[in-house]
Amino acid sequence: MTSQLSDDLKEEEEEDEESCDNPTEVKMSQIVMPCHCNHRQELSVGQLLKWMDSTACLSAERLAGSLCVTASMDDIHFEHTISMGQVVNLRAKVNRAFNTSMEVGIHVSCEDLYSDRHWRVCHAYATFVTQRTNTGQKVTLKPVVPQSQNEHMEYSVAAERRRVRMVHSDIIKELLASGSVEQADSSAVCSGVAAEKTRVESVELVLPPHANHQVNTFGGQIMAWMVNVATIAARWKRQFNIK
Numbered sequence: 001m002t003s004q005l006s007d008d009l010k011e012e013e014e015e016d017e018e019s020c021d022n023p024t025e026v027k028m029s030q031i032v033m034p035c036h037c038n039h040r041q042e043l044s045v046g047q048l049l050k051w052m053d054s055t056a057c058l059s060a061e062r063l064a065g066s067l068c069v070t071a072s073m074d075d076i077h078f079e080h081t082i083s084m085g086q087v088v089n090l091r092a093k094v095n096r097a098f099n100t101s102m103e104v105g106i107h108v109s110c111e112d113l114y115s116d117r118h119w120r121v122c123h124a125y126a127t128f129v130t131q132r133t134n135t136g137q138k139v140t141l142k143p144v145v146p147q148s149q150n151e152h153m154e155y156s157v158a159a160e161r162r163r164v165r166m167v168h169s170d171i172i173k174e175l176l177a178s179g180s181v182e183q184a185d186s187s188a189v190c191s192g193v194a195a196e197k198t199r200v201e202s203v204e205l206v207l208p209p210h211a212n213h214q215v216n217t218f219g220g221q222i223m224a225w226m227v228n229v230a231t232i233a234a235r236w237k238r239q240f241n242i243k
């Protein structure tokens, strides 16, 4: 475990040295306080998503020089939990600009100030789109010029990731239309839990703290609400499984 942590640290230091001249790079650090935590005194995923969204948005707006919105965030795999008192370091930069959209890479690591340990928490890719002007004109982005080896690699793969994003919903639609989706196992009907029983609904009143600088509900807040209902739905299921 210790050598894995120091490998992660080394990897981060190398990336830091490489990317120090990138004008779209944004770094933000937050110390985890009780108000950011769940009932287990760990950083709540919703709070982390809010920080990731706001760091990435700043990076996107640095490139665009105008307002941008979060269009999507790709799959995220959380490798470690983060505890109260630890420091979260977020780093975002634009990997590639397309026409009005761009891919922003977000790297999250954690630091324990008292033991001087650092480790990687997750890496995500978000797509931000420039907001149209008051007259409804699209704002086209200037290209990103990769400098370091790592930036060249991210730049090339970003185009492929964008292609996958664009075909993803078409693939699901085709699967549903063709009826080639897996059916539920009918033998599990007696022992299983009806999906409906795990359904959770939440109604949120949009208040000023939920808004971004464009006075819209910001993407990270919406993701945080989604995490809340998903967590409650998952707990329901576990409760039913206890024999």
Ligand SMILES: CCCCCCCCCCCCCCCC(=O)SCCNC(=O)CCNC(=O)[C@H](O)C(C)(C)COP(=O)(O)OP(=O)(O)OC[C@H]1O[C@@H](n2cnc3c(N)ncnc32)[C@H](O)[C@@H]1OP(=O)(O)O
Binding pocket: 050, 051, 053, 054, 057, 068, 069, 070, 071, 072, 098, 099, 100, 101, 102, 127, 129, 165, 211, 212, 213, 216, 217, 218, 219, 220
């Ligand atoms: C200290 C911290 C405390 C934290 C606590 C305080 C918080 C402090 C505030 C923080 C600040 C944060 C701020 C964050 C920024 C928001 O959170 S913004 C709010 C959340 N996001 C939204 O509301 C977006 C809503 N969606 C939309 O407006 C539209 O669907 C979109 C995304 C603009 C797309 O519009 P459209 O008409 O479908 O556009 P279309 O012309 O078809 O496509 C335009 C481009 O978008 C791309 N695109 C469209 N849909 C998608 C998609 N789903 N995926 C990928 N690309 C897409 C297209 O490929 C196209 O790309 P280009 O070829 O031009 O490069």
